[in-house]
Amino acid sequence: MKDDQDTILYLSGDTKDSILRSPILKKYIKQGFEVLILDDPIDEFTTQHLSEYEKRKVKSISKEDVSVLDNDETAKKKLQKLKEMYKPLTDWYKNHLGKNVEKVSISNKLTDAPLFIFTSQYGYSAQMEKINKA
Amino acid sequence: MLAKKTLELNPSHPVMKKLLNELKENDNQLSEASKEYANLLY
Numbered sequence: 001m002k003d004d005q006d007t008i009l010y011l012s013g014d015t016k017d018s019i020l021r022s023p024i025l026k027k028y029i030k031q032g033f034e035v036l037i038l039d040d041p042i043d044e045f046t047t048q049h050l051s052e053y054e055k056r057k058v059k060s061i062s063k064e065d066v067s068v069l070d071n072d073e074t075a076k077k078k079l080q081k082l083k084e085m086y087k088p089l090t091d092w093y094k095n096h097l098g099k100n101v102e103k104v105s106i107s108n109k110l111t112d113a114p115l116f117i118f119t120s121q122y123g124y125s126a127q128m129e130k131i132n133k134a
Numbered sequence: 135m136l137a138k139k140t141l142e143l144n145p146s147h148p149v150m151k152k153l154l155n156e157l158k159e160n161d162n163q164l165s166e167a168s169k170e171y172a173n174l175l176y
Contacts, residue, residue: 064140082145088157089150092164093141097176100139107142114147114175120138 001034007057007068010036012044012127023113024061027069030111035061044128061109065121070108082106141176149175 001008009028013019019037028035038047050058059066070079083090083106093104102120110116119125124132143150149171156168164172 064142086143086145086150086154088162089143089154092153092157092162093143093172093176096169096172097141101141102138103140105140105142106145109142110144110147112147113144114149115141115143117176118140118142120140122138 002032005033005068007059007066008036008053009033009059009061009066009068010038010043010047011061012038012047012125014127015039022062023111024109024116024118026111027109028061031069033068041131044125044131048128060125062118062125062127063121064103064105064118066109075108079106079108 011019011022011025013022016037016039019025019039025035038044047058047060052058070076086106090104090106094101097104101117107116145151153164153168153172156164
């Protein structure tokens with residue numbers, strides 16, 4: 001794990017292959033972060049109750065509040081500028097989708113994919129929702 | 135209980151650039167074809 005990585009990152013899913021194909025994983029790997037691949041359904045329940053391990057936070061990269069990527073001032077300013085620039089499109093998507101989404105914003109976590117649906121910090125993850133529906 | 139969803143857009147993706155340009159050029163309106171495409175992406 002990177003010396004400056006103060007958060008244990010994970011991504012859960014049905015199979016290792018499907019997790020490795022996720023469009024949100026690419027950038028973390030590209031920037032040298034280690035991400036735990038959790039493909040067992042029980043992992044999702046465990047991580048719900050494990051917010052910290054050995055003084056490191058434990059977070060799913062499928063949640064919106066993870067902000068370990070591009071953490072320097074220049075990147076933050078660039079993202080802020082992009083958010084302002086893309087305001088017409090984020091507003092349009094929010095109006096168009098209404099209650100289907102809580103928020104629409106600009107991402108610094110994607111490389112090839114045009115968009116991605118993240119889950120909020122406190123709500124269920126998409127994987128947990130899937131398990132509950134089953 | 136449903137997951138609360140946040141849609142995040144990739145500003146460097148060509149499709150997002152195209153949709154933004156269309157909105158800017160057409161007074162925050164998208165053509166039917168672009169709307170359909172935006173829906174399809176979601």
